[in-house]
Every structure is written in structure tokens, then in C-alpha cells.
Amino acid sequence: MATNFFAEIQIPSDYQQAKKVEDDILHAAMHFDYPDQDIFAIRLCLEEALTNAIRHGNGMDDNKKVDIRYYVDSKRVEIDIIDQGNGFKLEDVPDPREMDNIDQPNGRGILLMKSYLNVIEYNKKGNGIHMVKYKDKAVE
Amino acid sequence: MSNLTIKIEAQGNITIMKLIGSADMTETQEFDASIDKVLALGCEHIIVDMKSLFFACSMALGSLVKLRKKCYQDKVKLGLLDIQPSLHKVLRTTQLDNLFSIYDTIEDAVKGQEQEETSNE
Amino acid sequence: MIHGPNIEIVRQNDVNVVNLLNEEILDEAIIAEITDSLFAFVVENPAANILLNFSKVKHLSSSALGMLIRLNKHISETKGNLKLCSIAPSLLEIFVITRLNNVFEIYEQQTEALTSF
Numbered sequence: 028m029a030t031n032f033f034a035e036i037q038i039p040s041d042y043q044q045a046k047k048v049e050d051d052i053l054h055a056a057m058h059f060d061y062p063d064q065d066i067f068a069i070r071l072c073l074e075e076a077l078t079n080a081i082r083h084g085n086g087m088d089d090n091k092k093v094d095i096r097y098y099v100d101s102k103r104v105e106i107d108i109i110d111q112g113n114g115f116k117l118e119d120v121p122d123p124r125e126m127d128n129i130d131q132p133n134g135r136g137i138l139l140m141k142s143y144l145n146v147i148e149y150n151k152k153g154n155g156i157h158m159v160k161y162k163d164k165a166v167e
Numbered sequence: 168m169s170n171l172t173i174k175i176e177a178q179g180n181i182t183i184m185k186l187i188g189s190a191d192m193t194e195t196q197e198f199d200a201s202i203d204k205v206l207a208l209g210c211e212h213i214i215v216d217m218k219s220l221f222f223a224c225s226m227a228l229g230s231l232v233k234l235r236k237k238c239y240q241d242k243v244k245l246g247l248l249d250i251q252p253s254l255h256k257v258l259r260t261t262q263l264d265n266l267f268s269i270y271d272t273i274e275d276a277v278k279g280q281e282q283e284e285t286s287n288e
Numbered sequence: 289m290i291h292g293p294n295i296e297i298v299r300q301n302d303v304n305v306v307n308l309l310n311e312e313i314l315d316e317a318i319i320a321e322i323t324d325s326l327f328a329f330v331v332e333n334p335a336a337n338i339l340l341n342f343s344k345v346k347h348l349s350s351s352a353l354g355m356l357i358r359l360n361k362h363i364s365e366t367k368g369n370l371k372l373c374s375i376a377p378s379l380l381e382i383f384v385i386t387r388l389n390n391v392f393e394i395y396e397q398q399t400e401a402l403t404s405f
Contacts, residue, residue: 042193046387053386060316060351063382067222067253070385074224078192124262130236132229135261139225142260170387189384221384251381 029058031100037092040085040110045077048095052106055099061162068143069104069160075136076108076156084110084154106158114153142166170194173201181212181277183248189222190230198230206237213238214276218249228263235266246276290329294322297329303337303405304329305398312347323355327362334366337405341398343374353388360392373401 032055038044049070056069077093085091091111098105121127123134140147145166146159171194172187184205190198205213215231231247238245246268250258258264270276290297296307306326310318330336340356342348356372363370373395375383383389395401 046191046193050387054354054357057350057357057386058354060349060354063350063385064253066350066382067385070222071224071257074192078224078226129262129266130232132233133225135225135228138261139257170384170390188389189387221381253381253385 033098035096037094039089040081040087040091040093042081045081049073052097052099056104059101065160065162072140072143072158075140076158079136080108080110084112102162104160109155112154116153117149171197175205177208180210181214182208182210183214183216185216186220190220190227191222191224192226195226195230198227202230202234212244214246214248216248220254221251223254223257228261246270246279248273248276292325294318295325300402303339303402305339305341307341308345311344313345313352314347314349319352319355326359330363330366336368338363338368338370339401340372341374342372346376348379369405371401373398
């Protein structure tokens with residue numbers, strides 16, 4: 028049986044294709060028996076990161092691609108997602124919990140990822156995200 | 168293939184919107200369309216039954232926030248019913264649990280909203 | 289009928305109903321045993337219609353689901369069919385989160401599953 032899964036994939040800005048990669052990562056985590064709440068967390072963060080890359084980064088432009096790299100073993104899931112957009116600055120994203128923003132339909136993705144991942148980092152340009160979820164380890 | 172099934176059921180002046188499956192990135196349009204459909208019915212209460220909803224991304228939360236805004240404008244009462252623990256955590260994380268009235272049973276939802284009405288008067 | 293410690297296979301017309309006998313399918317050793325029995329059955333019976341009945345199962349680990357994905361792949365390669373039935377609502381959650389409810393045909397009752405083949 029496999030001791031780890033590693034892949035590098037490029038997809039167009041398309042939700043259906045993003046879902047396929049998402050499923051592969053989830054199935055790999057299931058292979059290593061991650062608890063249900065970890066699987067939930069991984070799916071949630073993948074959805075948020077991929078939606079951000081496709082919608083905000085690449086602006087749904089079919090000609091722009093999303094690069095995904097993942098590594099899964101019995102201890103951790105590590106995912107890098109890079110879009111071909113101009114990037115963004117974390118400090119420009121308002122806190123969706125503030126009274127002024129709580130009524131806004133958008134802007135909760137980053138907060139959710141921060142709350143469900145053990146490690147979350149952006150590259151300098153702001154078009155790439157690095158995510159780590161350790162198996163069965165609470166987020167501080 | 169669709170991951171989200173939405174059942175709309177009218178019981179008197181209450182409309183129950185039952186969400187089944189997972190509300191993810193590919194389901195947002197359908198979810199928004201169903202919300203518009205429910206609002207077009209022109210009922211007094213909307214109850215979103217979330218017992219069989221096991222996953223929701225931030226876009227789905229956004230749809231719920233939009234629904235709440237429209238309900239507030241149209242003076243329609245809105246309650247969320249029977250939320251799975253994993254999704255309750257998502258609502259707590261985003262502090263949306265303070266924004267919505269959340270109930271465990273449909274009776275509580277109907278009663279709770281009536282109380283809300285009298286306390287507002 | 290095939291009867292083992294973890295599974296029981298009952299033939300109903302042209303469908304092989306596999307009853308999972310454990311309340312908990314969490315232990316790696318049990319999952320490995322179930323996997324071996326099922327793969328052996330599929331090798332001996334290519335192109336078989338298989339219905340996995342979960343009515344006795346209360347807890348299921350995610351690696352058990354990983355086993356189901358591999359089994360499903362293997363069965364489709366041998367031109368067989370795998371369907372699932374009688375999954376408790378508490379177990380359904382993980383099927384939905386992992387979108388396996390779209391990968392597998394899942395039926396509430398065994399009777400309706402049997403007529404679907």
C-alpha cells in the first residue's frame with residue numbers, strides 16, 4: 028500500500044475540474060484514516076482556496092490556469108495552490124466578523140481557512156497559498 | 168452531478184426550505200435561484216431545514232446572508248433549523264450564529280419567531 | 289452462502305448481497321480482512337452484481353471508505369456493479385462530505401436496491 032501520495036496538476040479555471048482534484052486529495056486522506064472532522068476541514072479549505080484562485084485570482088478566465096501541488100501521508104496533508112492573477116494583500120481583506128461587514132455575502136473564506144488549518148501562508152505576490160493540515164491535531 | 172438537493176414546502180404561511188447534501192462552489196447558483204423562488208412565494212416565515220446538509224462553503228454562507236438581508240427588508244421571519252455540529256462550528260467561526268435565529272425543532276422555530284414578533288411590537 | 293467473521297454473502301437471484309457484520313469498522317485489521325475477502329470474491333466472480341448492506345454498521349472509519357473506493361474501481365474494471373444500501377444517517381455525513389454519495393449508488397432499502405441492478 029502507498030505510504031504517501033504526491034501530485035502536481037494544472038487545471039483551467041473550472042470548478043468541475045477543481046472538484047476532481049479535491050476528490051483525489053480527500054480520497055488520499057481517507058486512505059490514511061484521517062478523522063471525519065479533518066476530512067471536513069480539508070474539503071472546506073480546498074473549496075475556499077480553489078474558489079479564490081478561480082474566481083478572484085483568475086477571474087473565471089478559462090485561459091488562465093491554476094497550479095495545484097499536494098502531498099498526503101499518514102501525518103499531514105500539504106497543499107499549494109497558485110493562480111495566474113495579480114495577487115492580493117491579506118491586510119486588504121476586511122474582517123467579516125466586524126459589525127460593518129457581517130451583512131456582506133463575501134469575505135469569509137480566508138477566515139475559515141485560518142480557523143481550520145494548522146499552517147496557512149501566502150507567497151509574496153499574493154497569488155499562491157500554502158496550506159498544511161496535520162492529522163488529528165487541533166488548530167491553535 | 169448535483170451535490171445539493173433543495174426541497175421547498177409550504178405549510179400555511181410558513182415555507183420550509185430543506186437543504187440536502189452539500190452546498191459547495193458549484194451549487195451556489197442553484198442555491199441562490201431557490202432562495203429567489205422561496206422569496207417570490209411571499210410567505211411570512213421561512214425556515215431553512217439544515218438537518219441533512221453536511222457541508223457548506225463560504226459562498227453558501229454568503230447566500231444565507233443574502234437571504235437574511237432580503238427577509239429583513241421584506242419583513243419576513245427567518246429561522247435556521249437543526250444544524251449539523253460541523254456546520255454549526257462554521258457558523259460560530261464566522262460569528263454568523265449571532266446573526267441568525269437557530270432552532271432545534273420546527274415547533275421551536277415557529278414559536279421562537281412568534282415571540283420575536285411580539286417582542287418587536 | 290459464504291459466511292465469515294466479518295462478512296456474509298447471500299445470493300439473491302443475480303445479486304450478491306454482502307452483509308457487513310461488524311457494528312464498528314474502525315480497526316485496520318478488520319478492514320484488511322474485509323478487503324481481502326471482498327477482493328477474493330470479485331476475483332472468483334468477475335462481472336458480479338454486488339450489493340453492500342450496511343444495516344448493522346454504526347461506525348465506519350475513513351480508511352474503510354478508502355477501501356470501498358478501491359473495491360469499486362476493481363469491480364468496474366471487471367465489468368461488475370457495486371451498490372450500497374441501508375447506510376445509517378450518521379454514517380451518511382462522511383459519504384456526503386467526501387462526495388462518495390455521487391460515486392456510489394446508495395439506496396435506503398435493500399429491496400429497492402435489489403430491483404435496481
